[in-house]
Structure formats: C-alpha cells, structure tokens
Amino acid sequence: MCRGLDQILRPGMRVERIELRCGDLREPVQSKDLQSLEGQKFVAIRRRAKYLVFEFQNSLLLNHLGMTGSWRSHQSFDQETPEPNQKLLVTRKHDHLLIHFSNKMKIIYNDPRRFGLILPISKEEEMTHPRMKILGPEPLSAEFSGEFIFQETRASKASIKAWLMNQNHVVGVGNIYACESLFQARVRPQKQAGKITRKESDLLARVIRSVLTSAIEKGGTTFRDFRQADGGYGTYQNGLLVYNQKGKECRICHELIQHQVLAGRSTYWCKKCQR
DNA sequence: CTTATGGCCTGTCAGC
DNA sequence: TGCTGACAGGCCATAA
Numbered sequence: 365m366c367r368g369l370d371q372i373l374r375p376g377m378r379v380e381r382i383e384l385r386c387g388d389l390r391e392p393v394q395s396k397d398l399q400s401l402e403g404q405k406f407v408a409i410r411r412r413a414k415y416l417v418f419e420f421q422n423s424l425l426l427n428h429l430g431m432t433g434s435w436r437s438h439q440s441f442d443q444e445t446p447e448p449n450q451k452l453l454v455t456r457k458h459d460h461l462l463i464h465f466s467n468k469m470k471i472i473y474n475d476p477r478r479f480g481l482i483l484p485i486s487k488e489e490e491m492t493h494p495r496m497k498i499l500g501p502e503p504l505s506a507e508f509s510g511e512f513i514f515q516e517t518r519a520s521k522a523s524i525k526a527w528l529m530n531q532n533h534v535v536g537v538g539n540i541y542a543c544e545s546l547f548q549a550r551v552r553p554q555k556q557a558g559k560i561t562r563k564e565s566d567l568l569a570r571v572i573r574s575v576l577t578s579a580i581e582k583g584g585t586t587f588r589d590f591r592q593a594d595g596g597y598g599t600y601q602n603g604l605l606v607y608n609q610k611g612k613e614c615r616i617c618h619e620l621i622q623h624q625v626l627a628g629r630s631t632y633w634c635k636k637c638q639r
Numbered sequence: 640c641t642t643a644t645g646g647c648c649t650g651t652c653a654g655c
Numbered sequence: 656t657g658c659t660g661a662c663a664g665g666c667c668a669t670a671a
Contacts, residue, residue, distance in 0.1 A: 431648095458649085520641085538664055628644065
C-alpha cells in the first residue's frame with residue numbers, strides 16, 4: 365500500500381480539501397482534527413510498523429489499515445481534454461476519507477469494517493505518541509536478530525506465536541506471517557516463548573525476514589477484499605504452507621495440517637515438523 | 640506486572 | 656435461491 369501510494373503522490377502536491385465522510389473508526393476522528401492539513405504540501409509517505417505515515421509540510425497523518433482498510437486514487441480531471449471528458453468522481457460504500465489535492469488528484473480511504481485508524485499528529489509527536497513509542501523494532505532492521513528474540517523472550521510465559529504477534533516486541537508480524545514463519549522455523553506456535561532456544565531464535569529471525577520480504581515482493585496476501593492501492597491483488601496466498609491449509613497434507617512430511625484458535629487467532633501448524 | 644478473552648464492524652462463504 | 660452462523664489478515668479494554 366505504501367509503495368502504491370508512493371507511485372501516485374508527488375512531493376509538492378497541495379491538499380485542497382479533506383473530506384471526512386465517516387470518522388467512526390477505531391478512534392473517532394472529526395473534520396476539525398484534519399482541517400489544519402488543508403493548504404499543506406505533501407512531502408513524502410513512509411511506513412512505521414503497520415502504520416502509513418503521510419508527511420506534510422507541518423504535520424503528519426498516521427493511518428492504520430486495520431483488517432480491511434485500503435487506499436485508491438482518482439484523477440477526476442483530465443488535464444489534456446478538460447471540460448467534455450471530465451471524469452466523474454465515483455465513490456463507493458465505506459469510502460470514509462477523501463484527500464483532494466489541488467492538481468485534481470484524490471486519494472480515497474475505504475474501510476468496510478472500520479478497524480482502521482486515521483490519526484493526525486505533529487512531527488514532534490512521531491516518536492513520543494503513545495501509539496508509536498510502544499512499538500518494537502522493525503523485523504527487517506539490524507536490531508531484530510536471533511540474539512534479540514532470545515534475550516527478550518526469556519521471561520515470557522506467552523506462546524511464541526502470541527509473543528511474535530505482539531507489536532510491542534516486534535512489529536509487522538501478523539497472523540498469517542506468524543504461522544508461516546513458525547512452520548519454516550519448525551517451532552510449534554504453542555511453545556512457550558521463554559523456552560525457545562538460542563538456535564531456534566536465530567532461525568526464527570531469519571525466516572521472519574525472508575517471509576516478510578517475500579510477502580512484500582508478492583504484494584501481500586489477498587483473501588477477500590484486501591487490495592493494493594491500484595486495486596490489484598497480492599499473490600502471497602498462493603505460496604502458503606500452513607495458513608488456511610487445515611486438513612491438507614504438509615508439503616514436507618505429508619502429515620495433516622492442524623488448526624486451533626490460539627490467543628484468539630486462527631492458528632495452523634504441522635505437528636510432525638514443528639516441535 | 641503478564642497473559643487470555645471478548646468485542647469492535649461488515650462482508651463472504653459454506654451448509655442447509 | 657435465501658437464510659443462518661461461522662469466520663476473517665488487528666487491536667484494545669477488561670478480566671483473571
């Protein structure tokens with residue numbers, strides 16, 4: 365999503381108007397909270413954990429997609445042939461926020477389940493905001509290593525899967541990627557985090573990097589309505605080894621893939637390959 | 640303090 | 656076909 369938006373948004377584009385249609389998201393947001401963005405130039409977009417960070421001249425807009433959030437763009441005005449061929453702006457159900465730029469480009473935030481978050485903050489707050497400061501290291505950063513996992517899990521009585529999915533420990537590892545990583549590292553999701561060995565920690569760090577890198581390359585995992593900014597689908601679901609594979613044969617040992625709800629989330633594993 | 644659970648929402652799918 | 660219930664990639668308030 366970040367890459368898709370980066371292709372569309374150009375530094376210097378000015379926000380003409382912010383149109384909030386529904387502020388009833390994870391945290392309520394009101395039009396007046398977003399008003400100061402109007403008139404500001406767009407600077408850049410980046411990602412921190414599962415948040416998109418829109419950087420403008422004087423402030424930031426954080427956006428978490430939750431489970432079903434997505435952005436698409438709309439060029440409502442054809443510069444070459446203005447009046448007669450003007451494209452109508454077509455909006456859809458669950459379009460909650462529209463950012464209108466002065467060059468007639470619009471980006472539209474759509475989120476059926478409204479688990480997403482729109483949060484305007486100042487540039488100074490990026491590191492100190494309660495939602496930001498609790499976040500663990502990026503899994504693709506140097507800070508995230510086998511040593512890190514081993515040290516940080518010593519006192520934990522939670523399952524390794526719950527530990528990995530806790531964004532305070534390491535960010536970006538969601539349910540699918542936790543299942544897939546644990547399979548590749550041959551570690552059972554139910555294993556107590558504090559009992560993970562140093563060797564398992566090293567392997568886990570390596571496979572998490574490779575799983576996430578591969579998923580990013582493939583544009584993510586699409587099941588139902590998760591889309592990229594261009595409306596396309598990711599293809600990571602085609603290579604899933606355990607997630608959503610209940611009752612199918614393990615690709616390594618042909619044992620049937622197990623399923624249970626662990627820490628409230630659907631969990632898949634191979635009882636023979638994973639110890 | 641840590642960990643587990645239920646709930647937020649709407650849409651989709653399988654099964655009847 | 657239409658209905659119902661289960662379930663969904665995240666997170667947080669609350670309970671234990």
